[in-house]
Amino acid sequence: MELQTTLEKGTGVFATRNYQVGNIILSEEAYAFVTLQNSSLSVCHACFRSGHSLKTCSRCKFAKYCGKYCQRKAWNDCSHRWECKAVASLREKKIPSIVRLTALVLFRACSPNNRNEELLNRCRKAPYVCSTVPERLDYLVEKLRCFMKLSDYPEKNSLESLEDTFLASFIQMLEMNAHTVYDSEFNTVGVGFFYKASFMNHDCRPNCVALFSGGFQSVSITSVSIQIRCVRPIDAGEEIVISYLDVCLSWLDRSEWLLEHYMFTCCCSRCKEEQCSENWTDLKQDWKVINQFTAISVQEERVNKNMLTSYEKMKKAWRKCQQCMKTYPNCAIFDWKRTEIVSRLGYLCIVLEKYSEATEYLELYMDWMKKKPEFANFPTVALEMLKLGKLYAYLGKLKQAKYYLEKAKQIYEKLLVREDPIYRTCEEELGKVMAEYEWVMQQKDQLGVI
Numbered sequence: 001m002e003l004q005t006t007l008e009k010g011t012g013v014f015a016t017r018n019y020q021v022g023n024i025i026l027s028e029e030a031y032a033f034v035t036l037q038n039s040s041l042s043v044c045h046a047c048f049r050s051g052h053s054l055k056t057c058s059r060c061k062f063a064k065y066c067g068k069y070c071q072r073k074a075w076n077d078c079s080h081r082w083e084c085k086a087v088a089s090l091r092e093k094k095i096p097s098i099v100r101l102t103a104l105v106l107f108r109a110c111s112p113n114n115r116n117e118e119l120l121n122r123c124r125k126a127p128y129v130c131s132t133v134p135e136r137l138d139y140l141v142e143k144l145r146c147f148m149k150l151s152d153y154p155e156k157n158s159l160e161s162l163e164d165t166f167l168a169s170f171i172q173m174l175e176m177n178a179h180t181v182y183d184s185e186f187n188t189v190g191v192g193f194f195y196k197a198s199f200m201n202h203d204c205r206p207n208c209v210a211l212f213s214g215g216f217q218s219v220s221i222t223s224v225s226i227q228i229r230c231v232r233p234i235d236a237g238e239e240i241v242i243s244y245l246d247v248c249l250s251w252l253d254r255s256e257w258l259l260e261h262y263m264f265t266c267c268c269s270r271c272k273e274e275q276c277s278e279n280w281t282d283l284k285q286d287w288k289v290i291n292q293f294t295a296i297s298v299q300e301e302r303v304n305k306n307m308l309t310s311y312e313k314m315k316k317a318w319r320k321c322q323q324c325m326k327t328y329p330n331c332a333i334f335d336w337k338r339t340e341i342v343s344r345l346g347y348l349c350i351v352l353e354k355y356s357e358a359t360e361y362l363e364l365y366m367d368w369m370k371k372k373p374e375f376a377n378f379p380t381v382a383l384e385m386l387k388l389g390k391l392y393a394y395l396g397k398l399k400q401a402k403y404y405l406e407k408a409k410q411i412y413e414k415l416l417v418r419e420d421p422i423y424r425t426c427e428e429e430l431g432k433v434m435a436e437y438e439w440v441m442q443q444k445d446q447l448g449v450i
Ligand SMILES: C[S@@+](CC[C@H](N)C(=O)[O-])C[C@H]1O[C@@H](n2cnc3c(N)ncnc32)[C@H](O)[C@@H]1O
Pocket: 008, 009, 010, 011, 012, 176, 177, 198, 199, 200, 201, 202, 203, 262, 263, 264, 265, 266, 267, 268
């Protein structure tokens, strides 16, 4: 792998040899990482393992650990030792995750024994300045200054001399270069800065995926790492690209999201093919309503109250999705949006216990994905296959269950370690289905003989 610069995308990572599907292109520990606000109560702050018996730091009453080992590790590598006091003082005021992440990266990069000039210069050479919402940046800079001042970082004075414009630029650099960390079921668990991986550019038809490992994957993994895995064969000289978002989004959703979060207009070949000037105002409004209903009910369910209203809201989202499927035309520009809607309908039907209907929607999703071989090895597709296989198994349709569980396993085999919980679930489900399938076949044979 080597870094190269192009006019359209700036620096990017390029292959210096050929790679096959499943190859690990890069494996890297986080330079710094933090929990997100919605995960800070439920996951270990040192390895992101989730659990009910997490122990809380007695000083800041915020950091949580799954055991002594993780607590000591966070203290000894200084990530928590330096921020603990600041977190304790500002706990009530809810510190934005990006502020904590920026502070931890700066603590490490400015450390006198191990100063990282290259990283510090990254935003000096090409300042990241967001002109659209300067007030938000001012607010974050103020919070960051306050956080660093209250911290136990031994070189606090050197940080105080950093200019506001530098801090604003550094925050922006991290917002655009850090990775959201998620487990293999795509639940977000935190955010991390991975130095080498941060040079990887985006493509809506990527040849690699970013996967993460941490305590959520195996008890033996005690830190947070990123793995860049190849999902399509790559030739030497080709750029190594990942997708910054779910590849199943429509062109409009992708372009709006990239502009809002990364401030660029994607120049990839898929965007050129799918670009359209259609007015999507009504559909966007409908989708917003669907998302609101789903998000509200998911949240309510998480805190385990208002189950009835949660059910009603899910039902409203389900009705609205069905209405969209009827209202919007069967045309090329609507294709990806429909895929997103059928996938959501699959999820809603499972929650609403309409299992047979759920299989119909997930089959529609599979039909569409079959036409897109470039995404055949994606873990998001494997997850939908696993879901569908489990549904068929529950409904007693063993042949279909076996088909989808085997397909999901084939993808996981290439991308994940065997101890990954989702891989194990897939293997276990397949084992059960195979045993039942063989038993049914034996019975049929015997009956045939009789
Ligand atoms: C995580 S950084 C990747 C490294 C970056 N190219 C650099 O020079 O540091 C993300 C930034 O790269 C650029 N970029 C990445 N993918 C792109 C794409 N498909 N089209 C245009 N610009 C892209 C955008 O400026 C984006 O904000």
